[in-house]
Structures are given as C-alpha cells and as structure tokens.
Amino acid sequence: MSKKWKYKDIDKWGPGRHEPGGTIPESGTAEDYKTGGWRTERPVRDQEKCNDCMICFFACPDSAIRVENGKLVDIDLGHCKGCGICAQVCPRDAIKMEDETRARKEEEKV
Ligand code: SF4
Numbered sequence: 001m002s003k004k005w006k007y008k009d010i011d012k013w014g015p016g017r018h019e020p021g022g023t024i025p026e027s028g029t030a031e032d033y034k035t036g037g038w039r040t041e042r043p044v045r046d047q048e049k050c051n052d053c054m055i056c057f058f059a060c061p062d063s064a065i066r067v068e069n070g071k072l073v074d075i076d077l078g079h080c081k082g083c084g085i086c087a088q089v090c091p092r093d094a095i096k097m098e099d100e101t102r103a104r105k106e107e108e109k110v
C-alpha cells in the first residue's frame with residue numbers, strides 16, 4: 001500500500017523524522033535532485049572520435065548522456081556519478097575519465 005507523504009517542510013525535518021534509508025516522497029523526481037556531487041572522475045568526450053553510435057547512451061545507468069536529434073550533445077554532470085561505464089563501452093575510445101578535482105580547478109580558472 002502506498003503512503004502519501006506530506007513533505008513541504010522537509011528542509012526543517014531533523015534526522016528523527018526520516019524513514020530508515022531515506023524518504024522518497026513521490027515518484028519521477030530524479031531529475032530534480034543533483035546527484036553528481038560526489039563523483040571522483042568525470043567523463044570527457046572527444047567529439048572528433050565520437051560517431052554518435054549511442055552505445056554509451058544505452059549503457060549509462062543514470063541517463064546522464066544527453067541526445068538530441070540522434071546526436072550525443074552533452075553529458076549531464078549534475079547527474080553523472082562517474083562510474084566510467086560509458087568510457088568502458090565506447091567502441092571508439094571517445095570518452096576518457098578525468099580527475100574531478102583537477103577538472104573543477106580548471107573550470108574555476110576560466
Ligand atoms: S560516467 Fe557513468 S554515470 Fe557518468 S555518463 Fe558515464 S555511464 Fe553515465
């Protein structure tokens with residue numbers, strides 16, 4: 001039996017109000033929660049090598065490979081957890097995993 005959650009004030013909940021294992025108040029909310037923050041490596045795609053075969057798109061467990069009109073357009077780093085599966089399955093060696101801390105430092109310089 002499903003349980004209806006009232007969670008408008010969830011930010012004020014202390015640890016005692018959460019269910020063991022966490023609270024998922026409704027379905028279909030994964031997009032709303034950025035879960036890539038604890039990634040230690042990030043995938044970086046070489047556009048020259050990529051032929052948009054979409055193997056990485058189907059293999060990514062977090063649906064973090066973004067596709068538009070049959071082309072790989074982006075990797076959603078807000079949701080990518082850095083598992084490296086995309087780099088492993090790519091037949092053209094077009095994705096390299098790079099150190100996340102170093103990548104963030106480089107971004108800060110720009
Ligand atoms: S590293 Fe993992 S989560 Fe991130 S895009 Fe690749 S397959 Fe998806």
Ligand code: SF4
Pocket residue numbers: 045049050051052053054055056057072089090091092093094095
């Ligand atoms: S698996 Fe490799 S070649 Fe295929 S779409 Fe992904 S990055 Fe491009």
